Amino acid sequence: MRCAILDDYQNVALDLADWSAIAADIEIQVFSEHLGDEAAVATALADFEVVAIMRERTPFPRSLFDKLPKLKLLVTTGIRNLSIDVTAAAEHGVVVSGTEILKYPTAELTWGLVLAATRRIPQKCRCVSEGQWQTTLGTGLDGKTLGVIGLGTQGARVAGYGKAFAMEVLAWSQNLTVERCAEIGVTLVSKEELLARADVVTIHTVLGERSRGLIGAEELALMKPGATLVNTSRGPIVDEAALIKALKDGTIAGAGLDVFDQEPLPEDHPLRRLPNAVVTPHIGYVTAETYRIFYQQTVEDIRAWLDGAPVRVVT
Numbered sequence: 001m002r003c004a005i006l007d008d009y010q011n012v013a014l015d016l017a018d019w020s021a022i023a024a025d026i027e028i029q030v031f032s033e034h035l036g037d038e039a040a041v042a043t044a045l046a047d048f049e050v051v052a053i054m055r056e057r058t059p060f061p062r063s064l065f066d067k068l069p070k071l072k073l074l075v076t077t078g079i080r081n082l083s084i085d086v087t088a089a090a091e092h093g094v095v096v097s098g099t100e101i102l103k104y105p106t107a108e109l110t111w112g113l114v115l116a117a118t119r120r121i122p123q124k125c126r127c128v129s130e131g132q133w134q135t136t137l138g139t140g141l142d143g144k145t146l147g148v149i150g151l152g153t154q155g156a157r158v159a160g161y162g163k164a165f166a167m168e169v170l171a172w173s174q175n176l177t178v179e180r181c182a183e184i185g186v187t188l189v190s191k192e193e194l195l196a197r198a199d200v201v202t203i204h205t206v207l208g209e210r211s212r213g214l215i216g217a218e219e220l221a222l223m224k225p226g227a228t229l230v231n232t233s234r235g236p237i238v239d240e241a242a243l244i245k246a247l248k249d250g251t252i253a254g255a256g257l258d259v260f261d262q263e264p265l266p267e268d269h270p271l272r273r274l275p276n277a278v279v280t281p282h283i284g285y286v287t288a289e290t291y292r293i294f295y296q297q298t299v300e301d302i303r304a305w306l307d308g309a310p311v312r313v314v315t
Helices: 038-044 062-066 086-091 104-118 121-129 153-164 178-184 191-197 217-222 240-249 288-306
Strands: 002-005 027-030 050-053 073-076 095-097 145-149 168-172 200-203 228-231 254-257 277-279
Touching: 038 062, 050 288, 062 086, 073 288, 086 095, 095 288, 104 121, 104 153, 104 200, 104 228, 104 254, 104 277, 145 153, 145 191, 153 168, 153 178, 153 200, 168 191, 191 217, 217 240, 240 254
Parallel strands: 002 027, 002 050, 050 073, 073 095, 145 168, 145 200, 200 228, 228 254, 254 277
Antiparallel strands: none
């Protein structure tokens, strides 16, 4: 049998796990470059029975399963992957297995983006590289207000970081309760109040029908001119066109972004060039510790499937 490992951008999959457990049964081919559109993916994967994917980098809708009759096992890193049509997979006889994922790396990156955007760290690094010295002023966080949209595992961690920086922390999401806020030690407010009061707004809610476009032009207009928006959740939660306009017009001071509507971000995308946007290439989960779990458990998933007893099955 053949196994394709997709979107291994750093070309580390074979180094971060012991693949010997399946080596006698599976021929492995690594694709380090993104394969492209659905037609290109279908062509490249036509002869593979097993495919291992990295998060949502390559979607698997029903139409792709239709084009891959040889596919029998799809392994996704992480246990939840909304870019896979699991119903279609089941109808095509494809088992979908997942892996565990560490909780802290994305929260840590979030705070890195908060500091990078408010203190303008990337811009100042460029100044030094270009032979300049101090050229702009940053903004401190002590005594400021942090607004957290979504108070699950990630949001709660980031709220804790905010408190460690002596910030007042506000929180909101559609189903957030006073009890949950009391547990974390933050204040529950309306979405409108959070946007109006926060100096930093950070998003930690799951992408779905209710959250798609949650932050648009109207919401951005509620924010302070000196405020910063950070998004490490999913790109479509924020109206990208409205955000670009707000950054260009000075409606808000800046943004720290790790997720986008289209990934990889096109080379000519305006967010690559805006001086008040700190942009990273969806690296919230991209750590050596996370990848070791991803790829070792990918091996375990494949071995279990070969033995007729699939594990960590996604339904």
